[in-house]
Amino acid sequence: MTYFEDFAKVCSAIEHISGSLEITTNVSNFLKEVSDEELPIVTRFIMGHVFPVWSNKELGLGPNLLYSAISRTSSLPVKRIEELIKETGDVGLALEKAILCGKTHLSLFSESEQLSIKEVYLRFERISELSGKGSQDAKIKNLQYLFSQAKPTEIVYLSRLAIEEMRIGVGEGIVRNAIAEAFGVPSELVERGILLTNDSGLVAITAKKEGKEGLIKLGVMINRPLRMMLAQIGAGINETIKEMGHVAVEWKYDGARVQIHKNENDITIYSRKLEDVTSSLPDLVKSIRTNVLTNCVILDGEAVAIGKNNRPKPFQEILRRFRRKYDVSTTAIEIPLCLNLFDILYLNGDSLIDIPLIKRREKLEKVCDKSVVAKQIITDDPAVVESIYNEALAAGHEGVMLKNPGSPYSPGKRGKNWLKLKPIMETLDLVVIGGEWGEGRRTKFIGSYLLACRDPDTEKFLPIGRVATGITDEQLEDLTKLFKDLIILENGIHVDIEPKIVFEVAFEEIQKSPNYGSGYALRFPRLVNVRTDKSKEDADSIERIEQLYIRQKGR
Missing domain, CATH: 2.40.50.140 (Nucleic acid-binding proteins)
Incomplete structure (x- = not known):
């Protein structure tokens, strides 16, 4: 069992290191020390994440709840805690000072009461499950319990974790290299695993227990969203055709990105942030049931809000649909959404991300009704691209996407295989x-x-x-x-x-x-x-x- 105090000491040491290589080694050494059960937790904690990025679980702890919890623990008024934050400029350090200044539990502290990493995680998990009437007070009480059991140095990192802001300079790049260094696996495979699973904890335990072979086996899974491939600004039509040869041209819709997971009758829709937004989009769910003609699939596309004039509504109108939790049916009538699918990442047990776009497109058209598939033309003629570009603008959309027909789907990557052309200011x-x-x-x-x-x-x-x-x-x-x-x-x-x-x-x-x-x-x-x-x-x-x-x- 690893104590949370050990984690706090590692974080404190890292904060005083400026070189990324030395930080990586510190993280790597700690990853090697913790148990198999603790490893996924620690890998996320060190970056300030409590749960996997794709998870529906969230703490829902803002600064006000945090201040209330430390106020109850230290017996200092919230106003004084806010003053300490102004003095220190850091939530963690301020709350540590509050504990030291206030009437605390410290004189009663004993070694047998030390917090473990697992206990902290389970308490955070309990907080994430609280909702409805009385949940705010219950969250404060759970935080208060953690603070009352923690040493002052632990308070710093407990409070930062509570708002998921570690501020110790450890990002995904360092964690990637630390996992590779700790378990002797290629960093490229670690990065691939993180991009495909959105779970550095899963990648870390896989690297430790299964090594290179296990990382290679990590792949696309239904109901576990993967990061969406990204586009960068294109230099122009002629330049892009010269570089790619032929280009796959699609409208760049003025909408919101969605990733759809269909598993038999179960349909889950994820936003660009990989949040589950299914309950807010019943009209899209209905459209998917009607127009996606296969059992198990992951699709990439754009949801567009269509107005009475058959033109796209402003982007903020679309976000109203995605954020809506109440009166969903009424809002769906007011702001109807149209689905435009342009990629397929997984089909009936097979990952498709490594096959060329042109082949993925063939499969997409076979399993989806053409009414929900974005139009695409492959050409090497600049005049054709120019015409499609003008059509998109005339219809109220942003411009066009120019894609390399031979390119794989690269989760989370922004590269030259997908380029966007639009006339607005950068x-x-x-x-x-x-x-x-x-x-x-x-x-x-x-x-x-x-x-x-x-x-x-x-x-x-x-x-x-x-x-x-x-x-x-x-x-x-x-x-x-x-x-x-x-x-x-x-x-x-x-x-x-x-x-x-x-x-x-x-x-x-x-x-x-x-x-x-x-x-x-x-x-x-x-x-x-x-x-x-x-x-x-x-x-x-x-x-x-x-x-x-x-x-x-x-x-």
């Missing part, structure tokens, strides 16, 4: 990490938001600028409500926000800047959409910022 998907309260009539609202891109190695978020343009007064109110429970720290007009919400932001230019941690700043940023269909892991990376900067300078 946009970035950035995580909101802070904000400022407004002035004058906007004093009750957060008036501007601090944005950050993602460092894929450490999973840290690097500031790149603020956005206040493109936000209406109505949106200001809605956004303030959205972010209110995510505020971690307030200092005057400035707020630190838990990084969970993604903004799609347009801009005129990327500039070098020493004022932000990314080293870049956006010129004239403007809010385009709140991408609640995307997770913080979907945010654009610092590498993409650098690529765009180089491209715009013509270097």
Whole structure:
């Protein structure tokens, strides 16, 4: 049995290391020490995840619940805890200080009462199962139990885990390399396993017990969503045809991405964030039952909200459908969805991701009615592509997708095999990490938001600028409500926000800047959409910022 204190000590050591290789070795050594039962838990914990990314389980613990739990444990008022957070600038360190300052359980602590890693996980699992009347208080009591059993150093990482923000610089890249180093397997196979299963814990235990052979066997499974293949901005029609030869042309729908798992009569629909949204989309479920003519399949596509004029409704209307929990049938009538399927990843026991797109397309057309299959034309004629592009725009959609007909399906990868062409200003998907309260009539609202891109190695978020343009007064109110429970720290007009919400932001230019941690700043940023269909892991990376900067300078 491994104690949570051991985990806390490893995290504390990592926080004081700057080199990624040394961090990887520390993580690797700890993975080797824990038991088989603890390994999947630890692998997720070290990145700040309690459950697998694809799991329906969620803690639902915001800062307010966390502060209430530590207040009850330490006997300090919540106001004092908030002051400690302002002083330290870190939730974990502030709550550790609260325990040390308050009337605590520490004098009664004994070695026999030490928390184990498994006990922490089971308590978090219990919290995730609480819902309905009285659930908030029950969650606080469960947190209070953990805090009352923990040593001060453990409090730091318990509290960060509770809001799933470890902030120790361990991201998927480091965990991938640590698993490879710990169990002597190729990092490429570890990465493949993580992309296919969305569960680093499963990959770690597979690497330990079954080695290279076990990782090779990991594959696509029904009802376990895999990451969606991504597209990057194309340079142009002529350039793309020159590079690919023939291209598979499809409309780029102005909709929301869906991944559909059909297992006999059971149908599950996952959003781009791999959240189960089936209950909110009964019309899509009905369409799938009618038009998908096979027993066991995984499909990739786009759901589009169609208006009375037969044109796509605004993206925010689609998100209303995905978020709806009540009056679902009524909303389905108000905002009907149309399904456009463009890929098939799994069919009756066989993974299809490694076969060429052109072959996957043949199978897709065989098992789905043509009414739900996105139109596709393969051509090497720029004029044909131009015509399809104009048709898509005239129909109210975003442009076209140009795909390599010979390409495999690469989960979670953004590469040159899928390119998007659209006429609008370049946009970035950035995580909101802070904000400022407004002035004058906007004093009750957060008036501007601090944005950050993602460092894929450490999973840290690097500031790149603020956005206040493109936000209406109505949106200001809605956004303030959205972010209110995510505020971690307030200092005057400035707020630190838990990084969970993604903004799609347009801009005129990327500039070098020493004022932000990314080293870049956006010129004239403007809010385009709140991408609640995307997770913080979907945010654009610092590498993409650098690529765009180089491209715009013509270097």
